[in-house]
Amino acid sequence: xxxxxxxxxxxxxxxxxxxxxxxxxxxxxxxxxxxxxxxxxxxxxxxxxxxxxxxxxxxxxxxxxxxxxxxxxxxxxxxxxxxxxxxxxxxxxxxxxxxxxxxxxxxxxxxxxxxxxxxxxxxxxxxxxxxxxxx
Numbered sequence: 001x002x003x004x005x006x007x008x009x010x011x012x013x014x015x016x017x018x019x020x021x022x023x024x025x026x027x028x029x030x031x032x033x034x035x036x037x038x039x040x041x042x043x044x045x046x047x048x049x050x051x052x053x054x055x056x057x058x059x060x061x062x063x064x065x066x067x068x069x070x071x072x073x074x075x076x077x078x079x080x081x082x083x084x085x086x087x088x089x090x091x092x093x094x095x096x097x098x099x100x101x102x103x104x105x106x107x108x109x110x111x112x113x114x115x116x117x118x119x120x121x122x123x124x125x126x127x128x129x130x131x132x133x134x135x
Contacts, residue, residue: 002134003108004034004074005101006043007119013048013065014056017118025116025134033073035111037103040076044069079103095125105131 004025011022048065051057079088083106084099091109092102101122108115108131115126116134126133 001033001035001111002028002114002116003104003111004029004036004040004116005104005119005122006040006047007122008116009040009044009069010047010051011118012068014051019118021135022118028134029072029074033075034116035075035077035107035113037107038076038079039100039103040074043100077107091125091129095128097122097125101125105129108132 002025008022008025011017011019012026048057048062052059084103087106087110088099088102091097091106092099095102095105097105101119104115104117105122105125107113108126109129114132114134115122117123117126123133
C-alpha cells in the first residue's frame, strides 16, 4: 500500500506530464492498493477542470479518464478538522507546503507508507520529514 497525491494522478491523464516514475506507480496500482486524504478527489477534479478551461483537455476525454481513474484501488481517508488545524497545519508550516500537500505527507507519515508524487517540492519535504517517496 502507498499514499498517492493529485500530481501523480494527473500525470496519468496528460501525455505531456507522463514520467517513468508515474508509469511505474500506475503499474504498481494494478496489484496494490493506495490511500489518499479526502482532498485528493477534489484536487484531481480541479486539475481536470483547469486543464479543460485552458484547452488542454477535450471534455470528450472525460469518460476515458473517469474509467481509468475509477479503476484504481484508492481508499480515501477523511481528514478531521482537528487534524487539519493540528498535524497538517504544523507540517505545512514546518516544510513550507500548502495544507493540501501537507495532508498527503502527514497521512503517509502517520501510516508509515511511501508517498507517490511527481511534485518536486513535496518530494523534498518527504525527504526532510523522513517519509519514503515511492519510486
